[in-house]
Amino acid sequence: MSTTTNDRLRALLEPLAARAGLDLEDVRVTQAGSRRQVQIDVDTDDGVDMDAIADFSRVVGEALDESDVMGDGAYLLEVGSPGAERPLVLPRHWQRAEGRLAKIHLADGGEVVARVLEADEDGALVEVQPVKGRGRPKERRLEYSEVARARVQVEFNRKDDELLDEGDDGAE
Structure with missing residues (x-):
């Protein structure tokens, strides 16, 4: 009880x-x-x-x-509601954050900023952002057991790829 x-x-x-x-x-x-x-x-x-x-x-x-x-x-x-900078605790939180940027504190003490590409019951495929803009983003599979805590980040200047694609008619 x-x-x-x-x-x-x-x-x-x-x-x-x-x-x-x-x-x-x-x-x-x-x-x-x-x-x-x-x-x-x-x-x-x-x-x-x-x-x-x-x-x-x-x-x-x-x-x-x-x-x-x-x-x-x-x-x-x-x-x-949990708000814009919601914590990612359960698999459904990660699934709802697909396409969003997250600050992820790893169980081993590391920290990454990554875009959640897809998530399932065991973990998430993320695109790790390069530090200080150096290099290219890299995909990484994170099991939830590797994550100490994670939180969605607010992005003020993100250009939505779909909207950019819709406005692009191929003409230059």
């Missing part, structure tokens, strides 16, 4: 998220002044929009009010 508040919250919220077509990514309970703050992150393969977050927030609020998970104390509920 789960004993921590987070474990009890996850047990309550997982089926609610599944019914809503969402993946429950993270649940955090922190103290915010005199009351607790419950932060919940949800996502899908196609991302999550504000309507889905609002609907799920209502469902969660009702479920928490009907349960004893939070006890009698006041709490503040926040439901959102």
Whole structure:
């Protein structure tokens, strides 16, 4: 039987998220002044929009009010998505990050910045970016057991290859 508040919250919220077509990514309970703050992150393969977050927030609020998970104390509920610089923890996170740049800390102490090309249940094929622009990117297969932690990086100036190809009619 789960004993921590987070474990009890996850047990309550997982089926609610599944019914809503969402993946429950993270649940955090922190103290915010005199009351607790419950932060919940949800996502899908196609991302999550504000309507889905609002609907799920209502469902969660009702479920928490009907349960004893939070006890009698006041709490503040926040439901959102993992955000642009999301951590890559599970295979589905890596699959959702295909095409994105990630900073990857390796279990052996190394660190690489790489574009996620494809991912499966065991690992990911990445294109390691050259250090300081020297050399060419190199493909590398990383098993998840080789990764200590990884996080998607925000790219402000990336030119989308598909958009460039669509605008190129071959004329010079």
